[in-house]
Amino acid sequence: MARPGRIVIIGAGLAGASAAGSLRDNGFTGEIRLIGQEAHPPYELPPLSKGLLLGQVDEPDWVHEPDYYAAHEIEHRRGVTAVRLRPADRVVDTDDGEEIRYDLLLLATGSRPRxxxxxxxxxxxxxxxxxxxxxxxxxxxxxxxxxxxxxxxxxxxxxxxxxxxxxxxxxxxxxxxxxxxxxxxxxxxxxxxxxxxxxxxxxxxxxxxxxxxxxxxxxxxxxxxxxxxxxxxxxxxxxGAAPRLTLAAEAGLAVTDEVPGGGVAVDERLRTSAPEIYAAGDVAAHHHPRYGRRVRVEHWANAKEQGRHVGETLLGSPTPYQATPYFFTDQYDLGMEFRGLARPEDEVVVRGDLRAREFVAFWLREGHVHAAMNVNTWDDGDALQALVDNQAPVVVEDLQEADLPSLIP
Incomplete structure (x- = not known):
């Protein structure tokens, strides 16, 4: 495909800013316009409910250093809201009266708190x-x-x-x-x-x-x-949070209720029903190749990785997005990482000391690992990732006692 001359990104959060950086990292030399409602440079959300709220830090984790955008010729429009999308004309209308034309567009409008x-x-x-x-x-x-x-x-x-x-x-x-x-x-x-x-x-x-x-x-x-x-x-x-779908829905893009809260329907490559428009982050109800169904994930890692991935996709990469969902939390002296997608009916198997809160929990479905959570134990992250990525077939006793890397298919 011919490379686009101008790419417009609506939403200057983690997904949108990661996509802008990915475009430059992958050699795109055309125009990039990053449109965001906030006055701040793009930042990551996890510190807002952790270190920043606790008073351990006074700034969030910036997606890029604040001078990155100018240095990489990314036009970051702060305090601007996209109010209408016209796919037939390839135009975005903003609240300050501008009509911004695009060759390709990324919707990364995020979520709002309920x-x-x-x-x-x-x-x-x-x-x-x-x-x-x-x-x-x-x-x-x-x-x-x-x-x-x-x-x-x-x-x-x-x-x-x-x-x-x-x-x-x-x-x-x-x-x-x-x-x-x-x-x-x-x-x-x-x-x-x-x-x-x-x-x-x-x-x-x-x-x-x-x-x-x-x-x-x-x-x-x-x-x-x-x-x-x-x-x-x-x-x-x-x-909870609700994905910001109004812009997409009013423009006639396909939205779906196949996922909780709804989402903009995108394919394996994060493309919407309009071939020049893509979506990433909280709004994207993505057809996930590994799970064979639509998935919408609101966590930090998904926004970051989908942003990076869609930057490559906008430049013609055919690779589908199939990363395993990941999130983490820190509460008091408990630190936790979770990988995969669990269901209420899954069998839960615990390895380690539940009372001491130093353990790994696995979610099994028909004898296969579909999710894993490590709590206050950090040595087996790579093995847990591989077990979940491969939906490894396992024996319960082995999960509890065996060397975890030995269980990777």
Missing amino acids: TLDVPGAHLAGIRTLRTLDDSLALREDLRRRPRVVVVGAGWIGCEVAAAARAHGAEVTVVAPEPLPLVRVLGERMGEVFRDLHAEQGVTWRLGTGVTGFDGDERVRAVRLSDGASLPADLVVLGV
């Missing part, structure tokens, strides 16, 4: 965590050691709870599920995280929802579905 549609949701003191500014503002709140109610027991909810306790805040976590992270990790691992937080002084209100917030101008209490009311100086909503 909120609750309940009485009192407008009150001050109810926060979400998605951006650098969100994290810095929340950190200042936590330093005042408020009474914090975290709504949601997923990754963001658990990490915010850990950071709040580190700042000395009183913390209660409310969630409708019976255990934290149960939808991702299942009951046995959910118990590990429940007990970890309880030991650190977090109060759990599981199996209950939020029906409203009370206060005058600022939140003072959280009303629960079981009739209780929790006093609160600060509420943090960690109830």
Whole structure:
């Protein structure tokens, strides 16, 4: 294929900025326009709920050094929003009135935090965590050691709870599920995280929802579905994120509900239903060759790796994207890495000491490894990656006792 003259990237987060860098790394000499809503240079999200929120660092991890874009002739448009996409004309309309033409386009619009549609949701003191500014503002709140109610027991909810306790805040976590992270990790691992937080002084209100917030101008209490009311100086909503699909949907691109939350339908090479438009990161519902179905992953590694990969694809690489999903967390003294995709019906096998929280957990389906999680143990990362990548056939006793590299097919 002929190389394009101008590539436009909508979304200056991790996926978009990684794609811009990948294009230059792979020899693209044409125009690159990177359009982003935020005033900051592109940054990575994990520190926002970890080191930055804890006060261990004062800046996020920048995707590239701030002077990288000018040095590599990447036009980074900050504080600009794409408001309309016209595929037939190959034009992007922006909120400042510009019409930007493209030869190829990448949608990397990311996700927005979900909120609750309940009485009192407008009150001050109810926060979400998605951006650098969100994290810095929340950190200042936590330093005042408020009474914090975290709504949601997923990754963001658990990490915010850990950071709040580190700042000395009183913390209660409310969630409708019976255990934290149960939808991702299942009951046995959910118990590990429940007990970890309880030991650190977090109060759990599981199996209950939020029906409203009370206060005058600022939140003072959280009303629960079981009739209780929790006093609160600060509420943090960690109830998930929704992919930003409006731009794609209004332009007539195929979107799908085959994945939770929906997504822009892309093929194995991350191409949308319009041949000149690709999508990467949180918005991309990607047909994954290894799993034989669509997958949409909201974690850091997926945005980074899809961004790098699509940079090559935009220049004609035929290689499909088939990386294994990966994510990590740090909460108190627990560090964890997770590889693969688990299902609730999978058999969970534990190697190591669950009580001491130094173990590896495997998720097996029909005798094959589909996911693995190492907790406070770091020696076997390469072996775990290979076992999951190959969906290795295993014997349970071998997983628990044998040298893991010896089990790689």
